[in-house]
Amino acid sequence: MDGERRGWYPCLLGGAVFAVCMAGTTLPTPLYGLYQEKFGFSELIVTVVYAVYAFGVIGVLLLAGNTSDAVGRRPVLLAGLVFAAASAVCFLAAEGLGWLYAGRLLSGLSAGLFTGAATVYVLELAPQGDASRATFVATAANMGGLGCGPLLAGVLAQYAAWPLYLPFAVHLALVAGSVAVLLWLPETVRERRPLSTVRPQRPGVPPRVRAVFGPAATASFVGFALFGVFTSVSPAFLAQSLDVHDHAVSGLVVALAFFASTAGQSAVGRVGTRRSLPLGCAGLLAGLALLAGALHWDLLPLVVLSALVGGGGQGLAFRGALSAVAAASPADRRASVVSTLFVVAYAGISVPVIGVGLLVSPIGLEGAGLVFIACMAALVSTAAVYLLRRPVRATT
Incomplete structure (x- = not known):
């Protein structure tokens, strides 16, 4: 031992x-x-x-x-x-x-x-x-x-x-x-090469992977977008709408989403890739619904539940997406396909979050949040319906 x-x-x-x-x-x-x-x-x-x-x-x-x-x-x-x-x-x-x-x-x-x-x-x-x-x-x-x-x-x-x-x-x-x-x-790298030999990776998705990549990338985009909104504007919502000015509470709410994601990712081995991706989409949809309720009724418990449920859904969906995409990709293209998935995921952190910021001035923080939720819910629902009709293949 x-x-x-x-x-x-x-x-x-x-x-x-x-x-x-x-x-x-x-x-x-x-x-x-x-x-x-x-x-x-x-x-x-x-x-x-x-x-x-x-x-x-x-x-x-x-x-x-x-x-x-x-x-x-x-x-x-x-x-x-x-x-x-x-x-x-x-x-x-x-x-x-x-x-x-x-x-x-x-x-x-x-x-x-x-x-x-x-x-x-x-x-x-x-x-x-x-x-x-x-x-x-x-x-x-x-x-x-x-x-x-x-x-x-x-x-x-x-x-x-x-x-x-x-x-x-x-x-x-x-x-x-x-x-x-x-x-x-x-x-841990035994055979090293000079930095001059490194070439930029070209993102791409081979035709045989696209049927799996589409819903996987959509779920990853929505999950990271949810994290982006939590980490950028949730402290402002807590302060302005819920009168929560305690920085420790704001930090804890955001932290719960990431901790829940860790739990969701750790559960993929037990749930399996075939089920983790659609279950993750369901978790994301439930998290978005709870966030909409929190915005509408100004309730802190719903914000916390949204972080836990949405974070867990993100963890399930993203690790399931990585497993499914990696399994469907040819060995010589696997790195570039996975890099493409990460690029889509990190685009979810930036583009929708800036969109929320643009909408805050004309329609307020609550209205901007509800528009964001509606758009993300439509995306993840589309991915979930597709996955129910054409489940990804199981991986070990």
Whole structure:
């Protein structure tokens, strides 16, 4: 047993580094209201500042998503931590809107480098023969880290001094510790090539995959869009409509969505791919309905339920989508197809969120949220109906 535990230490430490990086990407979530007060910008600007992150992620996925296969996992992850530290410095030094844009873009570059490389690294660090447990570590590190970011920032902002500075100072210290851990962990890529050999990945979907990719990508888009709205405008809704000005509560509500997603992803092994994708769509639809009720009746319990149900649906749908798309793709095109799925998913974080920001001024936050919910519900319902008529094939 002791040998088994020692064998898992590198995997768990790699997961901890992954979580620290991802926590930084959601750290500003409960602080946007404070930045609005300090710099005097609108709700639209909040959504644009948030969405800049997604553009950074998409850019890295397209241009450098396969870099770690050539130069090694550790150099890429170290570069991601450098971007994470630079993002924290931008927020610490922020004296205007430009600093927030820069911080979010750097955070997106960091997440883009980590999303693929850290997932594979955690799997490679695990003892052989237990891929299921290693996959859970990677999933929990990713979504759990995203959930810990707003929770940490909210608690510090509410109960400690310097709410716009202390969260980023703490994260900077965690990043420094992560660099030390990463330098101690082994490299898992044995045959490395020069950086000059790396070529940008071309996203694409072969004709034989399109029947699976369509509903999978639609569900992924809606799930990430729901997360985008939670992490960008839910603190404003809690403050303006529910009179909830506690930053810790705002951070906790957002964190619950990510923690529920972790639980949903971990359940895919038991539910199976064939059922997880349509069940995830149903969960997303229920989460959207609960969010609509929360907006209409101004009820905090419905916001919490929406985060839990929608987050669980997102976890089921997204891991099911990844499994289905990967299984349907030819081996020589698998990486590009999965990258395309991630691009669609991260587009869901940016485009609909900016749309909500544009609608806030003419029709208000509640009206903008209801329009968003109606559009996303139509998309996910279409995907669910298609999946019921043509279920994806089961995968092991």
